[in-house]
Amino acid sequence: MGHDKLLVLTDQVAVSLATIWEAIKVVRKEGFEKLDPLIITQASSxxxxFEEPSSTDDIICVCKSFEFPGDKLLANIYGVLKPGGTILVYLASEPPKGQTMQSPLERKLLLSGFLDVQTSESSQSLAIVGKKPSWNIGSSFSIKKSTPVLPKVNFDxxxxxxxxxxLLTEEDLKKPQLPLGDCEVDRTRKACKNCTCGRAEEEEKVLKLGLTVDQLDNPQSACGNCGLGDAFRCSTCPYKGLPTFKLGEKVTLTGSFLAADI
Structure with missing residues (x-):
């Protein structure tokens, strides 16, 4: 304990030794009489x-201002403390009316990287203690990998x-039969008397163009100018690029039509 290094920071011009010892008692329950703390007064937030990194066991901040210690100072304190070192933010007076310091100070310590942040409060003081993690910056350790175990399935x-x-019935095993005589299935029949599938309108249009029922499967356009050539065809005409022909003829392609140009 006699070799432990303790640093006390305060934003006040002067602070009584009784206040400092009360703060030290929060960190050290025993053996604090042998400590020789280094006290820095009028410290800014x-x-x-200018201490060696990881060289100080405990740092105590005796404050009267809500802004002390600041974020930069807390980051500096974090670097100066030894792994597992303790920081204490000690307020030796009641906070201003309507102002709570506990939650903001706890949040500042947590955001600075300190762990196990705890608060002890009395009628005359407020003490918030935090711990620096016990590992050094840059240290590494192995992580045990657990192999997932699949549940065993026992088959009796x-x-x-x-x-x-x-589970299949005789009806399930029967091959489905298409309905015969339906104008949508049987393309050789004419449209029904009360046709609702559009076959009657299609046949009526074909008759106007002078086509037979056997030519229903040939692609037809809305304009009826497919056989007149590209100059008369629509932009979406299926015969785009083909020579002129008579409607109803079977369109054939020459052997050179499908041959590559290169």
Whole structure:
């Protein structure tokens, strides 16, 4: 304990030794009489500490201002503390009316990287303690990888398994038959008397163009100018690029039409 290094920071011009010892008692329950703390007064909220990194066991901030210690000072304190070192923010007076310091100070310590942040409050003081993690910056350790274990499935030989084919009925095994005589299926028949599928309108249009029922499967356009050539065809005409022909003729392609130009 006699070799421990303790640093006390305060934003006040002067602070009584009784206040400092009360703050030290929060960090050290015993053996604090042998400590010889280094006290820095009038410290600003963003001052820099010119101490060796990871060289100080405990740092106590005795404050009267809500802004002390600042974020830069807390980052500096974090670097100066040894791994596992303690920081104490000690307010030796009641906070201003309507102002709560506990939550903002706890949040500042947590955001600065300190762990196990705890608060002890009395009628005359407020003490918030935090711990620096016990590992050094840049240290590494191995992580034990756990191999997932799949649940075991036991199959009993006596277990009765159901044959899936036995669940099918005779009706399920029958091949579906298409309805005969339907104008949508049987293309050789004319449209029904009360046709609602559009076959009657299609036949009426074909008759106007002078086509037979056998030519219903040939592509037809809305304008009826497919056989007149590209100059008369629509932009979406299926005969785009083909020579002129008579409607009703079977369109054939020459052998050189499908040959590559290169």
């Amino acid at each position: 963003d001052c820099l500490l 030989d006596d277990m009765d398994l159901i044959d899936e084919d036995s």
